[in-house]
Amino acid sequence: MSQIQVTMEVGKDGVAVITISNPPVNALALPILTGLKENFHEAARRSDVKAIVLTGRGGRFSGGFDINIFQKVHGTGDASIIPDVSVDLVVNAIEDCKKPIVAAVEGLALGGGLELAMGCHARVAAPRAQLGLPELSLGVIPGFGGTQRLPRLVGLSKAIEMMLLSKPTMSEEGKKLGLIDAIVPSEELLKVSRTWALEIAERRKPWVRSLHRTDKIGSLSEAQEVLRIARQQAKMTAPNLPQHQACLDVIEEGIVRGGYNGVLKEEKVFKELILSDTAKGLVHVFLAQRATSKVPNVTDVGLKPRQTKKVAIIGGGLMGSGIATALIVSNIFVVLKEVNSEYLLKGIKTIEANVRGLVSRGKLTKDEAERALSMLKGVLDYSEFKDVDMVIEAVIENVPLKQKIYSEIEKACPPHCILATNTSTIDLNLIGEKIKSQDRVIGAHFFSPAHVMPLLEIVRAQKTSPQVILDLMTVGKTIKKVPVVVGNCTGFAVNRTFFPYTQGAHLLVSLGVDVFRIDRVISNFGLPIGPFRLQDLSGYGVALAVGKEFANAFPDRIFKSSLVELLVKNGRNGKNNGKGYYIYEKGSKPKPDPSVLPIIEEFRQHTKKMPGGKPISITDNEILEMILFPVVNEASRVLDEGVVVRAADLDIASVLGMSFPSYRGGIVFWADTVGANHVYKSLKKWSEMYGGFYKPSKYLEERAIKGIPLSAGATSSPSSKSRL
Numbered sequence: 001m002s003q004i005q006v007t008m009e010v011g012k013d014g015v016a017v018i019t020i021s022n023p024p025v026n027a028l029a030l031p032i033l034t035g036l037k038e039n040f041h042e043a044a045r046r047s048d049v050k051a052i053v054l055t056g057r058g059g060r061f062s063g064g065f066d067i068n069i070f071q072k073v074h075g076t077g078d079a080s081i082i083p084d085v086s087v088d089l090v091v092n093a094i095e096d097c098k099k100p101i102v103a104a105v106e107g108l109a110l111g112g113g114l115e116l117a118m119g120c121h122a123r124v125a126a127p128r129a130q131l132g133l134p135e136l137s138l139g140v141i142p143g144f145g146g147t148q149r150l151p152r153l154v155g156l157s158k159a160i161e162m163m164l165l166s167k168p169t170m171s172e173e174g175k176k177l178g179l180i181d182a183i184v185p186s187e188e189l190l191k192v193s194r195t196w197a198l199e200i201a202e203r204r205k206p207w208v209r210s211l212h213r214t215d216k217i218g219s220l221s222e223a224q225e226v227l228r229i230a231r232q233q234a235k236m237t238a239p240n241l242p243q244h245q246a247c248l249d250v251i252e253e254g255i256v257r258g259g260y261n262g263v264l265k266e267e268k269v270f271k272e273l274i275l276s277d278t279a280k281g282l283v284h285v286f287l288a289q290r291a292t293s294k295v296p297n298v299t300d301v302g303l304k305p306r307q308t309k310k311v312a313i314i315g316g317g318l319m320g321s322g323i324a325t326a327l328i329v330s331n332i333f334v335v336l337k338e339v340n341s342e343y344l345l346k347g348i349k350t351i352e353a354n355v356r357g358l359v360s361r362g363k364l365t366k367d368e369a370e371r372a373l374s375m376l377k378g379v380l381d382y383s384e385f386k387d388v389d390m391v392i393e394a395v396i397e398n399v400p401l402k403q404k405i406y407s408e409i410e411k412a413c414p415p416h417c418i419l420a421t422n423t424s425t426i427d428l429n430l431i432g433e434k435i436k437s438q439d440r441v442i443g444a445h446f447f448s449p450a451h452v453m454p455l456l457e458i459v460r461a462q463k464t465s466p467q468v469i470l471d472l473m474t475v476g477k478t479i480k481k482v483p484v485v486v487g488n489c490t491g492f493a494v495n496r497t498f499f500p501y502t503q504g505a506h507l508l509v510s511l512g513v514d515v516f517r518i519d520r521v522i523s524n525f526g527l528p529i530g531p532f533r534l535q536d537l538s539g540y541g542v543a544l545a546v547g548k549e550f551a552n553a554f555p556d557r558i559f560k561s562s563l564v565e566l567l568v569k570n571g572r573n574g575k576n577n578g579k580g581y582y583i584y585e586k587g588s589k590p591k592p593d594p595s596v597l598p599i600i601e602e603f604r605q606h607t608k609k610m611p612g613g614k615p616i617s618i619t620d621n622e623i624l625e626m627i628l629f630p631v632v633n634e635a636s637r638v639l640d641e642g643v644v645v646r647a648a649d650l651d652i653a654s655v656l657g658m659s660f661p662s663y664r665g666g667i668v669f670w671a672d673t674v675g676a677n678h679v680y681k682s683l684k685k686w687s688e689m690y691g692g693f694y695k696p697s698k699y700l701e702e703r704a705i706k707g708i709p710l711s712a713g714a715t716s717s718p719s720s721k722s723r724l
């Protein structure tokens with residue numbers, strides 16, 4: 001029998017229990033929605049049914065509308081495959097049913113799942129069930145009446161907060177808010193829900209149709225004031241996201257013209273938004289993120305992950321201490337090794353400060369922080385390494401030093417121990433060259449700050465065993481990172497793809513474009529900060545070192561900028577020493593520093609790139625394209641060389657590692673939205689004007705000429721050789 005089904009059982013008490021079954025989260029797929037309608041109609045018709053309980057199988061009520069259907073809509077451009085659920089099912093079959101319906105909620109009720117529950121006449125929940133309407137995070141608004149019923153159940157301000165921030169709440173809080181009528185232990189959930197439904201039928205408990213309530217909305221003028229403030233805030237916090245204003249408009253319609261009219265407007269707006277680029281990007285990111293956990297020949301060959309209880313980290317610098325923090329807060333014991341007690345103490349202090357930071361941001365309780373710190377031990381030799389399951393080397397980027405460490409740890413660690421390195425650029429085959437156990441060598445590339453940034457790039461060297469990859473993926477998930485498995489090359493997937501990002505920005509400056517304008521254009525596009533502020537933050541030393549690596553690896557296509565060297569010569573080192581492109585003052589936003597302008601001018605005079613010695617005239621959109629298209633060009637090479645399993649992995653890596661806006665779907669997805677042909681033609685034109693930095697790659701050229709998206713069958717081009 002299919003696992004995707006809706007069943008109905010009528011008990012001797014006259015209660016029909018309708019159960020949604022679609023593992024793992026009981027998503028509301030089309031057959032589920034049809035099944036619900038049929039069963040509700042049957043229950044309403046049958047004379048032996050007095051009341052109804054709606055629930056989900058397997059401890060989860062429902063994770064909402066099936067997101068795969070969104071993807072189908074995006075593929076066809078036809079939103080008509082989305083059935084009429086809002087009126088036909090939720091209003092007519094559930095809320096206006098002549099028999100009372102109680103939702104028995106366990107585990108989670110999200111999106112359409114919570115909307116079904118809110119259509120019922122009461123909600124009984126198990127403890128710690130997750131309740132929310134996260135639709136805006138997918139680029140749409142709730143579409144099964146959620147924009148109307150949530151404000152009527154929990155009040156307008158709270159409902160707006162939950163929807164606009166896509167922030168779920170737990171059943172305990174839900175009970176206080178009025179979203180949940182009772183919380184009972186899981187074992188009693190069905191029993192209590194049945195009784196509750198019967199008591200409504202007998203008029204011993206209220207029979208509430210949420211859409212008809214007005215008591216929590218306040219007066220029209222109060223409601224409009226709340227909406228006005230919310231609109232203003234959304235304008236600032238989500239300027240590029242149309243679903244935020246649309247959601248507020250739809251809520252307002254229901255307040256001004258009544259809940260039913262609100263439902264009708266919601267349905268119309270939902271179908272418009274589903275076809276927006278924002279929804280396409282966000283849905284892609286949702287599904288692509290989950291796909292990263294499927295790695296051919298690793299996760300599909302019957303291997304079982306081994307447990308990683310104790311990890312040794314070599315190097316207590318910024319990266320080492322960040323990684324240690326991420327591990328200890330997830331209950332993994334860490335041995336931190338440094339070369340002397342001064343450095344060790346510094347590393348431990350950084351970890352303590354990281355943990356304190358998590359407490360002050362409400363991510364950790366004080367008790368959890370104490371427990372985490374008790375999982376940390378600082379050492380100065382290898383004696384503690386005899387029983388570690390994994391070593392993560394996080395010392396400076398120096399090949400002989402790393403090779404020496406690898407020879408030492410091969411001797412000091414047990415034979416099963418994973419030998420990981422946090423290098424961000426160096427060839428892994430080189431690091432592991434001098435040892436025997438090359439199958440245990442792997443890259444664990446964290447992004448700074450390692451205890452905050454969500455990406456873990458797992459770099460597979462030539463001989464890395466699938467078991468080792470699977471184990472590191474498992475550790476990554478345990479510490480709440482998104483592991484993306486990539487191949488071995490200079491800069492791996494993220495840094496390699498994005499090396500032209502800063503260089504493109506520098507090239508534009510050499511042509512006379514203002515540094516601060518470039519940063520503004522990039523943040524308006526949706527990255528949190530522009531390339532110059534990013535350089536200020538990471539420090540100019542890093543920029544110089546990384547620049548050298550890429551200059552060696554890809555001499556045919558780099559823009560060698562002397563700007564950073566010039567800044568360093570003038571005593572500047574970014575935010576580190578308070579002398580960057582920006583002025584950094586405590587408590588206020590960074591401000592452009594006018595004293596940097598003469599140095600920039602000197603750089604321009606030096607490079608002599610400005611045509612006729614005058615700054616070029618350029619639009620904001622051209623600035624954006626001249627910075628991001630070279631990145632797309634390098635992404636094409638990364639795809640061509642098979643550095644990633646699938647193009648979507650590079651999208652996730654760009655979103656989580658570079659903070660590329662998720663609503664643009666990631667770098668490759670965005671490029672396909674713009675069109676390979678436009679990217680190719682633009683690069684070709686600029687390469688003729690400004691040189692090899694812009695020269696389009698073969699892969700891009702081929703895709704542009706044939707009209708194939710960059711993301712399609714990334715590793716099938718004739719020149720491709722997978723590195724995975």
Ligand SMILES: C[C@H](O)CC(=O)SCCNC(=O)CCNC(=O)[C@H](O)C(C)(C)COP(=O)(O)OP(=O)(O)OC[C@H]1O[C@@H](n2cnc3c(N)ncnc32)[C@H](O)[C@@H]1OP(=O)(O)O
Pocket residue numbers: 024025027028063064065066067068108110111112113115134135138141142143144146287290291
């Ligand atoms: C009209 C309506 O208003 C519109 C809607 O309802 S839109 C949908 C709203 N719902 C959501 O946004 C919830 C999305 N899901 C989630 O946040 C999380 O998956 C969750 C909290 C439910 C579970 O998280 P977690 O236990 O970590 O499992 P996770 O790996 O994310 O998901 C398990 C599987 O369920 C799938 N899944 C989760 N929610 C889904 C959904 N709504 N539709 C389809 N598949 C879904 C995932 O894709 C994943 O599939 P895979 O095993 O093939 O990779």
